[in-house]
Amino acid sequence: MASHRRPSSSGLDRTKRVTVLSAAAASAAAALSAVPAGARPEDPPSDAVSARGAVDRLYAQAERATELFNAAEERSRRLTEEVDLLRDRAARGQERVNAIRNALGGLAGAQYRSGGLDPAIALVLSESPDGYLDKASALERIGQRHAERLRSLRTALRSLRQQRTEAAGKLVELSDSRKAVAHHKKTVQRKLATARRLLNALSPEERARFARASRHGRRADGGFLPGFEDMAAASPRAAAALAAARQAVGLPYAWGAAGPSAFDCSGLTQWAYGAAGVAIPRTSQAQRYAGRSVPLSQAQPGDLVVYRSDASHVGMYAGNGQVIHAPYPGAAVRYDPVGMMPISSVTRP
Template sequence: MASHRRPTHSGLTHSARVTVLSAAAATAVAALGATPAGADPQTSPERARAAVDRLFQEAEKATERFNSASERATHLREELGQVQDGVARGQERINRLREALGSLAGAQYRSGGVDPTLSLLLSSDPDTFLAQAEMLNMVTERQHSALQDLQRAQRSIGQLRTEAARDLSDLERSRAAVARHKRTVERKLAQAQRLLNSLPSEERGAFDRASRSGRGVLPAVSGDAPASSRAAAAIRAARSAVGRPYVWGANGPSGFDCSGLVQWSYAQAGVGLPRTSQAQRYAGRQVPLSEARPGDLVTYRNDASHIGMYMGNGQVVHAPYPGASVRYDPVRMMPISAVTRV
């Protein structure tokens, strides 16, 4: 993500940096397929930086896909638990209904297996016949009702079991997606780290200093007031996170990725936001950048793969990329896709 790192101030002139880096950067970038044969070695350091930034950007996109799959898996686990509880309760009810029907059947068996209606017809006492006929009718209706209840309960538990099987299948697919996206993130980050490790220590130190630019700097919020009290609380939380490390897949409090920082900051204000930057883009009302107020969410790139919080004075606070800490950067550090007021 080259566009949200400030220019390096390493103390070396451009020509000196080129001289120091040419061989190592050319080798490293060629290994990643970023430098075509016959490329001008004078541009190799810039190509090396571009390759690192490209890998970080690809890792961040994979991180947001990982976050989305993880959120989906969590939801499915909760849903599956509720369905399984419903199956258990349904089975208990079926067992009770079967016991009740079994009791009625046992009573008939103990009467000798003679049809109750026939027994009443053989009675010599008309009053007894009428009283027992009414009772028999009630028992028959109760038995019929219990049988219907049992059939309904069996249909219901069958539907619940089908739903549970579907949820379990979806959960397994989500788990596979989580693992796949995790491997992608780790692969991209490992490639970027290998490329950084190939640079001479002087340039690597300059890169590290650039990645930490803005740390500890606490610009004042602009004269524009936050859009709401909850936005003001989220701003305070985001400011308190400045300097904490970027950790992919994390949403605080010790480390954050970009959407994790936004989610955590608003959670401290009592506001629940979705986990991914793509979903956070639609978590409120979109406004023009010219009307942005502190606390608004600023989403970057067409795919909304990065997000930060507007702090006023033309700055956002965000979790940039691995190796960097939560920091302030210019709001126009990357192409903006949306400004959202929560």
């Protein structure tokens, strides 16, 4: 696809862009290196600075659990659809079995009324068709029409048993997936409750300082930083997705939510691309592979920026070294520096 980026005669625009991205990533790495190596996520903080760090870690752990919850929830939804489909097929299969049995029963009744019942038909109505058909001598005692009906019945019964077995297996998987959903939900709730307790213990000034800590990318009057409108998206669909994400700025974070009035990180990017007519997976881990990987230095508006080694956070590149993302509970969808935390990959859907 042809690029819509403005041509540069000297290449300085790209150099400047790479510098902005690299500097932002380096500053984030330096900030993260200040976390004490031996600190546990829920150790009681000794002061306001360590309390803010503990809250950050708790939010990161809650986000990882949220993405696990999203994956389990998505799997439960898919398994529920598969179980419903198998049950529907089994019901149709049972109807076919009943119809064939009724046909054979009607034939037996007609023979009985005419003065006798073919022993072969009597066996069909009293024994398993599988066992009966395995007796080669039995096939010699019935006509071709009877044999075809028996074969159809045997095929229908085998298919019905297979569908019921498969449905039973899917139900076990569904039960396990629902247990995983409940487990991850409890983990998220526990982490967030601990974070809230730590935040509530801070003074109003410290809470305000935490809320402002990474809020960059917009001027006081709410406008974009210079350069946002000038950068071309990677494609028309990326431009449409970015436009949707921009409309979501200011809406609240809610874990497990995928719009249109609240979002978690992967829910925002999935919703934005869905608004552009592009289906991408639900979780940040899956979104990492939902397109072509590109170097950070070549990021274009609309690209997905995936964070941390476990790909537990995702945002959308908005240009000028900024991303739009849903950061954490209590914070609205917003712009932040692309290097706000370690970057795992950049994906172009």
